[in-house]
Every structure is written in C-alpha cells, then in structure tokens.
Amino acid sequence: MNVFQYFSANSQQILFLTQAHFLYVLICVGIGSAISIVLGLIVSTGEPNPNRFSFDWWATGVREGSLLITAAVLTVPSLALFVLFLPITGLGVTTAIIVLTVYSLYTVLRNTVAGLRSVDRAVLESARGLGYGRIRRLLTIQLPLAWPVILNGIRVTTLISISIAVVGSIVQGPGLGQLLLTGITRIGAANAFPQVLIGTFMCLVVAAVFEIFFAIVQRLTIPRGIRV
C-alpha cells in the first residue's frame, strides 16, 4: 500500500486527526498566550530601581521568577512533563492540554516583557507628560506598540507546540500523534510506514494553516503607523 492509497482510503480519519491536532494546539496556545500576556502586562514595570516592597518591586521579582521557571519548564523533555502529570490528571485530554499550555507560556511571556520594555522611552515620557496614567499608558501605548513582538512570540510558540503535541498521544492526547503511535506499533504491516509519514507531514500542513492565520491576524491587528 503506498502513501496515496493509504491517504485516500483513510482520508476521513486523517482529516479528523488533523483537525483535532489543530484545535488542540489552538486551545493550548490560546490559553497559554492569554495567561502570559496578562501576566506580562501586570508585571511589566518601567521602574529600573523600584523601592523595596513597592508594587513595582514585587512585580520585578514575579517577572524574573516566572521567566526563569517557564524557561526551565521548556528544557524539560515533553515526554517527562506529560508523564509527570499522569499521576495527577490521568491519561487523556486533560493532561495533554495542561502540559502543552504550560509549554507555551515562556515564549509569549518573554516576548511580552521584551516588547513592552522595548517601547521608546521618549514616547512613554511624553505620554506621562500629557497626563496618561499608568494603566492607560500600558493599554493604549505600550501594548499596541509591543503587539508585533508579542504576536511573533505566539507564532513561534504555535509552531513549537505543533511538534510537541505529537508526543501528547503517548498519554492518549488528541491529534496526529495517534497515527505515529499506531504506525510504529504495527511496524512491518503494509500501511505502517504511510501512516507515520502522513502523520508527520500533516503537522506541516497544520503549521501552514496557522501561518496563514497569523499573516491575516498580523495584517488586521498591527496598527498602520508601525507596520513595516
């Protein structure tokens, strides 16, 4: 059985798993990004030397701490993280979603912090000089100006998550990983190789769909004045 025969014979199942993979990544990156952006906004402070125990002081601590911890999480192999959650949340979708979400935190958080911080000091100072309060400054000046960087962080996270999501099927998570796992357990069977090949390849299709999606979002949400 060659790849094309396999594909046409199983197109229903393949499309279903591709969709599931897409949704799985979408949900996790969505939740992860929301958490990261909100956290990033809260802990981003322009104050380089905050007073001890002031809000900015705590914020700086939380920021550095969460960056370090989420970065450490990213160095833990995905298999280990999935497995570590098993005793707590069991086999299945819950574990898969939690772990992938946790993985998606760092890149978006880092880009949110870096993006908010990269906003031109002169712009912030004149905003202050015109009577912009802290929240207004954060939401109407810093966030829109940092948005391209944040969005890029979400994009990168999405691409990484697509490949990590495959491992999730080892703990019975949803998506294309199931094709790979069944394929390898039936090694020697005629359709095992096409199954694994298509499972791997369809990840790139999912990535392409996301790339198109991000290109559109970019066009729609990046303010005209800062588009390059």
Next chain:
Amino acid sequence: MTAVDLQPGVPTPSEERKESGGGFLGVIRANYDLLVAPAIVVVGLIVMVAYVGSQTLDTIEERALEPANVFGQLGQHLLLTAYSTVLVLIIAVPLGIVLSRPGARRIQGGVLALGGFAQALPPFGVLLLLGFWEFGVRSAVIGLTLAALLPVLRNTVVGLQQVDQSLIEAARGMGMSARQTLFSVEIPLAVPVIVAGLRVALVLNVGTATLATYIGAGGLGELVQQALRLNRINLLFVSGAIIAAVALLVDWLAGVAERAIVARSG
C-alpha cells in the same frame, strides 16, 4: 534583532545582567538565574525519594528501578545526546558561517524561514520514520541530528547577523582582508553564538532522545515505556522526574559553560 528569534531553551538574554561588583557575592548575584535549575532538581529529587520511600514497590517496579538498570539507560541516553550534538555542531556551525557570508545573503532568508517553519516538524515523527529504515542507535542518532539541525542552523545564522557590523567595517577599514576579518574578528565575536547553538542542540537532543526507545535505541524513555505498558504509576512518576532532572542538569551545565566562555571571550 531582538529576543524574538531565539530558540526555546535559550534563557533570558544576558542584556540585563547588571554590574554587581566583584567578589563571591557579586558572582552569585550576577548569576542567580543559574541557581534555579539546581534548586528545582534538588527539591524535585527530594520529593521523589520521599515519595518512593513511602510506597511499597512490587517486584516489577523494583527491578525497573535497580541502579544498574537506570544508570545503563542514563548512559545510553547521554551517549545518544552526545553523538547527535557533536554531529549537529559539525554540520550546522560551518554551514551557518557559510550562509552568513555576504555571497550567501540571498539563500539566507530562505533558510531562516525554513528553519522557523521546521520547528513544527515533530522530531518524534522524524525518529519513527528512520525506524522503518533500521531499528537501533544508528538511526536514532541520525534522527536526533536531523531534528536539531535546522533550529541550530537558524540560531547560528541569526546570531552571526547580530555580530556588530560596525566592528567588521572597522576591521575592513583598517585594511584587513575579508578572510582576516572572518578569522580574527567575526569568528571570535561569534563564539558566544556557537556556544549558544551547542546549548540549544543539547536541550533538543536530550528531549528527543527520550523517544529513541520507540525505535529500539534505549535511553531513559525506556523506563517510561515500561511504566506505561505495565501501568505502574510509581514508576511513571519516578521516570518522569529522572528525565526532567537529567535534562535540567545538562542544560544547566551547558549554561554554566556558556557563561564562563562568554565571560572569557567578551
């Protein structure tokens, strides 16, 4: 270029490492972030040992957790990682340098885009596909190498782009040839980039090596596979913790080495 294009595994950029005075305390303060991983590992291992100690293990679990068994798998794991990391570096770094030459500027953009997109290609899939060719260590090493190649290549090219252009111009301005500039200015300045690439390769390979067991190449993933097959929660927990600890420590060692090398060359 901003932090945006760094690969996962590369920790927060060192831009903000403040001047914090000399002495032992100063060194600690400047590198406090390097204490995070060991702290997590120590706490994690203590929790694990306490947990295992409180459980009564059955014979299957005991056999799986025998030191000889675990260390054997650890050795396989590290070997897989080491082989593939060396291979990745031998291929990706020179290729990255070639690609960042002015002559190759045009394909550079393509490689960067491809490298970005290739992050979505699951290493698990690459590994399994090679399993159809041959089961065992050889194809696992090839699979690991392939999976880490593009990310590291991309990292190297981006890093080399960041090497201060004005320094290169100054060198050319003093009458150095392109060759001399490459060897006496660009490559020394690129050392941090190469070391960062090493770290990325290590992190990716330690991770992917956990999956090598699926094509019969051993490694710590075997513990997990066994635990899943036998449905032993204790074993699962312990194997996850061991893998996480190994990965954190490997990355930590690479991080320490990176900082030491960068401090010396910068």
Next chain:
Amino acid sequence: MSETENMIVLEAVEKVYPGSTSPAVERLDMAIPRGEIVMLIGPSGCGKTTTLKMMNRLIEPTGGRIILDGDDVTDVNGDQLRRKIGYVIQQGGLFPHYSIADNIGVVPKMLGWDKNRIKERADELLHLVGLEPSTYRDRYPRQLSGGQQQRVGVARALAADPPVMLMDEPFGAIDPITRDRLQDEFLEIQRTVGKTICFVTHDLQEAVKLGDRIAVFGTGGRLAQYDDPDTVLTHPADDFVSDFVGGGAAVRRLSLLELSRLELHPIETDAAAVGNRNGTPVAEVDGSGRPVSWRHLPDRDAATTTLVTVPLSGTVYDAVDVMLDGSASLVAVVDDEGLPQGVLHWNDLVAGLKTRERGA
C-alpha cells in the same frame, strides 16, 4: 482664577534623587511671569530637566512648594495636572501608532471633547505650526521629517490650550538651519497664543533669541542668575555666569537690538538730491520704489559700492551680517514693502548706536 502676576512660582523647591547624597536641585526660588518665555540654561547635568519636570510633577520634588496660577499644586493628582500643562521633549515623543491628527488630539480626547471639535482643533493647530492639514493629518509620525515631528509635538502640547508650556530642548536634535526657522515660527506662534513658557536649552544663542528672561543654572541646581537677556549678557551676576556666557557677549547682544528701535540716518531717493552737501546718501529706485543701487554717496564712489538691504524687523546682528556679506560699509534699512526707511553705517557700531524711545 486669580489674576496673579506670576504663572508659576517655585518656593524652595528641592530634589534629592534616591541613592544620591547631594541634591540635583537645591532650594530653588523662581517666579515665572504670566505670558513670558523663560529660558533655562546651564551646563549638562545641572538640573534643568529636573527643574522642568518638577513643574508638572513628572518628578516629585523632595521639598518646597510649586504654585501654578495661584494654586498650590504640590499635592494634586499629577495626571490631571499634566493635562493642563503642555509638554514637549527633544525626541518629539509622538505616538508611532497614532496618525498625526490623533496624536494632536490625545489630550482633548482625555478631556472628553467631542470628535468634531477635536478634528477641527487638530486642523487649526497643524495650520498654526505651518503644516498643511489636508496633507499631514492622516500621516503617521514615521512619514514626517524630524523638524515636522517637532512641530507636531508643539501642536500636540498646545491642543487643549494649556496656559503653560514646558519644553525640554525641543529643537536640540535639529539641524541649525531648520532650527533657526523653527525658532522664528515659534516666536510667531507665541505672538498669537501668548503662553507662559518654560524652555530648556543648551544654546545661549537660542536663549537670547527666544527668551524674555534667562535663568542660568550652576551645578547642583543652583540658580546663578535670573534676568532678561540683555542684563545676563552685559552684567553677569558672578564669575560663573560670565564664564558661561563667555566671550562674544557683545556680539550676541547685537541680536537683541531691533533695527526698528534705532535712530537711523536719513536716505534720499530723489535724483535732485545728488551732490547734496549734508552727507545724505541717495539711492536709485525701481518702479515700485525699492532701492536697487547707490546714485550718490557723500564720501566714496557710489558706482563701486553695492547696495545691500535689511528689513526693519531685523536686528543689528542681521545688518552686520548683510554688510559683511556684501562687503559694504553701509546698509539700507527697508520696511515690509521694501521701501527705504534709513541707513545704518558700519561706523555707527563703534561710535555707539542711538536708540529712540518708543511706546513699547
């Protein structure tokens, strides 16, 4: 609103930055009269910016009182306060993601003006700062030159018609020619709007040209002298100020002397006056009465002397410039229509200039 004479009063204002032992600004007393331009000048790091930013509480003073228009504002809400004070900085600080019109409209919008009024106001201000509204209102900051951005910065600060404007080296990063033009426009605008302006500069020439008063700061935020430009140039309060003003004070003073305030020598345009004995120069004029060349000069050959002119609205500095440029020892002063009003001789500069007393 009480009609106090001083718009801004600083009373023993002091700033000590955290972690620093010596004050950046030390017990500063200063009063800025309504409708005047006060220039803050002094060596780098002497506390000019700190002083300016304390006026709108971008920096909180660590001591003293700030009184704005008769009210103590040392403890009012800073954001509210700043909406009533225009603020312009060197880099412009325009919001890159807002169109030019939106940039100008930010403060009116916060103050709750309706959309049409904001739009009209933006057009009006663009006009005022010399940018054609239909061309520029929908552009973004990056599509403007540095000088144009700076003008928009001024327009934005003026938007809600604040009585007070604070400007921190607004023309600092602009090439000399554009800067000169912006300064002229700035004075022109000030004639229309009559704001109380506090203006930080590094450039003594700029301070002399724009200021009604100059505040010279010494190191550590000490106010070394606070006087009108003429007095600062001619009677420096101490060695520090005279060092700072440096040589060339006499030449700089020339730019303070407006030609319209001088007794000029008479000029004739009638051919019949040629050969007169009272020393009046005679100029040849074109159809509309503008002088084109000399017909007769009392003490030299009229044919080899070029006729140069300077507008009556200029200063003695301009007259000297024109004379040096045309290698002429005298210059015809003309009015807005180009009609001759009198003559200034090179010798007058050394013999002493006679000013005539006029209303202003």
